Amino acid sequence: MSFQMSTGAPSWRSSSSSQTGAGDFRASGSRLQSLRSGFDLSAIRSVMESALPSFRSGVENLLQNNHQEAMQELNERLAGYLQRVRGLEEENRKLQEEIEDISAKKNAAPRDWETYQAPLQQLRKQVEDLNMDNAKLLLQIDNARLAADDFKVKLESEQVICDGVHKDTQGLRKMIDDTNFLRMKLESEVETLREELAHLQKDHKEEVAALQALIANNNMNIEVDAPKKPDLNESIAQIRSQYEKMAEQNRAEAENAYKNKFDALSQETNVNTKALEQAKNEVADLRRQLQSLEVERQTLQKTVDSLDRVLKDTEDHYGSNLTELNRLLTRLQDELAACRSDIERQVRDYEALLNLKSKLENEIQAYRSLLEGAADKNGPESLGKGAPSTIQKVTVTQHQIVDGEVVSKTSEETVK
Numbered sequence: 001m002s003f004q005m006s007t008g009a010p011s012w013r014s015s016s017s018s019q020t021g022a023g024d025f026r027a028s029g030s031r032l033q034s035l036r037s038g039f040d041l042s043a044i045r046s047v048m049e050s051a052l053p054s055f056r057s058g059v060e061n062l063l064q065n066n067h068q069e070a071m072q073e074l075n076e077r078l079a080g081y082l083q084r085v086r087g088l089e090e091e092n093r094k095l096q097e098e099i100e101d102i103s104a105k106k107n108a109a110p111r112d113w114e115t116y117q118a119p120l121q122q123l124r125k126q127v128e129d130l131n132m133d134n135a136k137l138l139l140q141i142d143n144a145r146l147a148a149d150d151f152k153v154k155l156e157s158e159q160v161i162c163d164g165v166h167k168d169t170q171g172l173r174k175m176i177d178d179t180n181f182l183r184m185k186l187e188s189e190v191e192t193l194r195e196e197l198a199h200l201q202k203d204h205k206e207e208v209a210a211l212q213a214l215i216a217n218n219n220m221n222i223e224v225d226a227p228k229k230p231d232l233n234e235s236i237a238q239i240r241s242q243y244e245k246m247a248e249q250n251r252a253e254a255e256n257a258y259k260n261k262f263d264a265l266s267q268e269t270n271v272n273t274k275a276l277e278q279a280k281n282e283v284a285d286l287r288r289q290l291q292s293l294e295v296e297r298q299t300l301q302k303t304v305d306s307l308d309r310v311l312k313d314t315e316d317h318y319g320s321n322l323t324e325l326n327r328l329l330t331r332l333q334d335e336l337a338a339c340r341s342d343i344e345r346q347v348r349d350y351e352a353l354l355n356l357k358s359k360l361e362n363e364i365q366a367y368r369s370l371l372e373g374a375a376d377k378n379g380p381e382s383l384g385k386g387a388p389s390t391i392q393k394v395t396v397t398q399h400q401i402v403d404g405e406v407v408s409k410t411s412e413e414t415v416k
Contacts, residue, residue, distance in 0.1 A: 078367075127318075134314060137307050144304045151297050155290070162286045169279045176272050183265045190258045197251055204243060211236055 215233065 130314065130318065134311065137311055137314075141304060141307050141311070144300050144307070148297060148300050148304070151293055151300070155293055155297070158286060158290060158293070162283070162290070165279060165283055165286065169276070169283065172272060172276050172279060176269070176276065179265060179269055179272060183262075183269075186258070186261050186265065190254075193254045193258075197247070197254070200247060204247065208236075208240060 215236075
């Protein structure tokens with residue numbers, strides 16, 4: 001009779017990525033479930049624990065009765081137990097081969113992470129590019145805000161200049177009004193002087209006519225022995241010439257004064273008119289500049305608003321992507337923790353099975369010792385009749401698992 005048991009434990013290695021980690025964990029979980037269904041450690045343990053009391057009871061019956069019937073019954077039980085052990089060994093061998101095939105496939109064809117690195121690099125590059133774009137947008141927004149502040153300062157300064165020009169224009173208008181009033185006053189004075197001159201000329205003509213009539217009526221020759229008096233006509237002519245010269249001089253002086261004042265007022269009016277036109281042109285230029293600055297300010301404000309909306313949309317988009325990735329990472333970590341706990345549980349079951357196997361081997365050794373002792377007492381014939389000679393062959397295969405991976409594998413075979 002030969003007894004061989006080969007034991008082992010599956011090893012798993014899990015890895016995750018941002019795109020295919022969930023699929024790998026699901027595949028690993030399905031393979032782990034299939035191995036769990038085929039390699040039921042609790043069933044093996046229950047079989048061995050159920051067989052162990054039978055051996056103990058058989059040994060006790062042998063020690064108490066030491067009869068041939070008890071020996072035969074014990075041999076039958078042992079044969080049934082060995083048959084069940086052979087079935088378990090066959091199942092264990094198949095599971096061991098499956099585990100070795102899986103380990104060989106994993107060791108022979110390691111996962112090619114380069115296929116995942118390329119899309120990851122692309123995603124990282126896209127994230128970096130988007131970060132750079134966000135930084136550029138923020139810089140443009142800051143520049144636009146600074147430009148808007150500069151334009152506001154320029155607008156305020158231009159507004160101050162425009163107010164000053166308006167005040168100067170109002171002063172010039174007041175000066176023009178004063179000049180027009182003075183011109184009208186001078187014109188009225190000139191008209192008054194002209195009327196006075198005409199009145200004086202009229203009075204002069206009337207006086208001359210009266211004197212001439214008086215001289216004509218009193219035309220008589222009176223001879224007296226008195227001294228000769230001056231000629232009245234000559235005196236009147238002299239007075240007339242003097243008066244005409246005086247009137248002509250007054251008229252010329254009045255005309256010169258009026259002409260000088262009128263020329264001065266005309267020059268001042270021309271200067272004021274030119275200044276007013278220049279002020280109007282400056283006001284029109286300032287208004288055009290103000291309108292262009294206002295249009296540019298509105299354009300920059302619209303640009304800033306658009307950039308703010310783009311920045312908000314970008315932050316919302318990448319915030320949702322980051323939330324989705326965090327949720328995926330959490331799920332993968334949970335699956336990894338579940339796989340690790342499952343592997344640890346199987347390792348504990350494997351250790352418990354090894355302990356049970358050791359106890360069973362000790363019981364078999366004790367039973368063998370009892371059989372040999374009974375054979376020595378009853379003689380060679382009773383030993384030949386009671387039980388056949390057996391050779392026990394034990395093969396122990398140990399797997400060392402570190403972090404879910406098989407790092408070493410040892411096999412030990414003993415013949416008893």
